[in-house]
Amino acid sequence: MFVVFLGPPGAGKGTQAARLVETLKIAHLSTGELLRSEIANATELGRQANEFIQKGELVPDDLVVNLVSTQFDLPELAPGCLLDGFPRTLGQAQALDQELAKRSNRIRAAVEIQVEQHELERRLMSRKRDDDNWETIRQRFREYQEETVPLRDYYRKQGLLRQVDGAGSQDEVFDRILAAIQESS
Ligand code: AMP
Secondary structure: OEEEEEOOOOOOHHHHHHHHHHHHOOEEEEHHHHHHHHHHOOOHHHHHHHHHHOOOOOOOHHHHHHHHHHHHOOHHHOOOEEEEOOOOOHHHHHHHHHHHHHOOOOEEEEEEEEOOHHHHHHHHHOOOOOOOOHHHHHHHHHHHHHHHOHHHHHHHHOOOEEEEEOOOOHHHHHHHHHHHHHOOO
16 A cells, blocks of 8 residues: 655654554655655765755755665565655656556555644744754745645546645544545555
């Protein structure tokens, strides 16, 4: 089972993803985490990616798609995974479909967590990540609007989009997401 997780910065994708993979017994693939670990290990990819991340910009598709395709070769990903923060552009979404088709697989659902703008800003400002300063956050919202929001239509046309209300407690949101995925067989 391959599930795509969409949602603006601060929507709670990471937190919910961590719980979902435990329940669904699938792997968790977060491109943000993978990129941060490349940076921590001071790899060439990490160095290149960091320039974009620090500005709140998206890392170019070719770098991210390469990173994800190497992960798809890992046996623990074969039964499925939750894709957290990938795809974020149409190019990435198309590349993902091709990767999955090669493996005779497809996406089960694309879950979008929806949260009001002022709540997103409040959450992001109370978080303590390197790239969480005001300028960067604004840029990440812009990128989300321009590059990632078009994925809604991409997945809607395929009947895969599930929009979930991200307001309320973590437990409430979790139950909504789980129900949305379980309805998608
Ligand atoms: P995240 O942890 O998902 O919020 O990602 C943190 C940062 O990593 C983003 O602001 C982007 O700069 C970069 N990033 C993560 N995933 C992607 C992706 N799929 N495409 C491009 N850039 C990404």
